Amino acid sequence: MLKENKIYRMDCFEFLDKIDNNSIDLAVIDPPYNLKKADWDTFNSHKDFLDFTFKWIDKLIPKLKKxxxxxxxxxxxNSAHILQHLIDKRLVFQNWIVWDKRDGLASAKRKYVNGQETILFFTKSRDYTFNFESIRIPYDSENRIAHAKVKGILKRGKRWFPNPKGKLCGEIWHFSSERHKNKINGKTPKMPHLTPKPLDMIERIVKASSNKNDFVLDCFIGIGTTAVACKNLHRNFIGCDNSSEYVAIANERLKNRNIFKQD
Ligand SMILES: C[S@@+](CC[C@H](N)C(=O)[O-])C[C@H]1O[C@@H](n2cnc3c(N)ncnc32)[C@H](O)[C@@H]1O
Known part of the structure; x- marks a missing residue:
């Protein structure tokens, strides 16, 4: 077994072979998409991409606790194919989450512009952690809520008062990409990774689907966003990436260095 709270420079298959079965509370996986934006994201065909994807999924499933x-x-x-595979493997479907990226959209004139990514949420059984209280989000209508805080709103004969921590989190998530969050004078900086996930988005997943001291795995960890989220939220993590450059940056990030700041 590998050590906890470490990021390994390793191929995902070799890494997963070294993880104990039934040991992982949460897997947060941001794998290649076959969009051909980098060598690591390029496959000869859609079939090759799916073969690769299903192979790591099949190795990962036994590692999850019940x-x-x-x-x-x-x-x-791609998520439509992945969803069917997970159902065939008897995992339990929970949500098809839409990440509305809000910015950085490429233009398209023969179809609607692609502005979303999918996050599939599955569990191994119907007995799982879901900390809905820890991921409440602000209500949409400030005026209505301000009024309701004082007098309440009459709903089916009962007075409803808004929850001071906000409303329950839905399936459409609005997070700006790291690239756009770190704009300087309107210019997007060169990023240390092609596709880093927003830290606040990964923290939402970690908060919702794990508890303190739980064990979180990411076998395509890039520059370590999942590890940083776990460190911030007092979860244990283990991860790998096959790029030594990304693993080095992830380790810098874990030492609290802001790698997005321009010198
Ligand atoms: C979409 S990125 C993950 C980015 C990450 N979520 C972050 O926020 O930095 C996918 C990562 O998978 C890595 N990768 C691709 N093929 C791999 C393989 N066979 N084994 C391990 N890592 C791989 C790439 O180097 C890349 O960093």
Whole structure:
């Protein structure tokens, strides 16, 4: 077994072979999408991409505890295939989450502009952690809520008062990409990774689907966003990436260095 709270420079298959079965509470997986934006994201065919994807999924499933949860990022098109595979493997479907990226959209004139990514949320069984209280989000209508805080709103004969921590979190998530969050004078900086996930989005997943001291796995960890989220939220993590450059940056990040800041 590998050591906890460490990021390994390793191929995902070799890494998963070294993880104990039934040991992982939460897997947060942001794998290649086959969008051909980098060598690591390029496959000869859609079939090759799916063969690779299903192979790591099949290795990962036994590593999850019976109470474990699994989140997988991808395009909506690829996610449709991945969803069917997870159902065939008898995992329990919970949500098809839409990440509305809000910015950085490429233009498209023969179809609607792609502005979302999918996050599939599955669990291994119907007995799993879901901390809905810890991921409440602000209500949409400030005026209505301000009024309701004082007098309440009459609903089916009962007075309803808004929850001071906000409303329950839905399936459409609005997070700006790291690239756009770190804009300087309107210019997007060169990022240390092609596709880093927003830290606040990964923290939402970690808060919802794990508890303090739980064990979280990410076998395509890039520059370590899942590890940083776990460190901030007092979860244990283990991860790998096959790029030594990304693993080095992830380790810098874990030492609290702001790698997005321009010198
Ligand atoms: C979408 S990125 C993950 C980004 C990450 N979520 C972050 O926020 O930095 C996918 C990562 O998978 C890595 N990768 C691709 N193929 C791999 C493989 N066979 N084994 C391990 N890592 C791999 C790439 O180097 C890349 O960093």
């Amino acid at each position: 109470t474990g949860s699994l989140y997988i990022f991808n395009t909506p098109f």
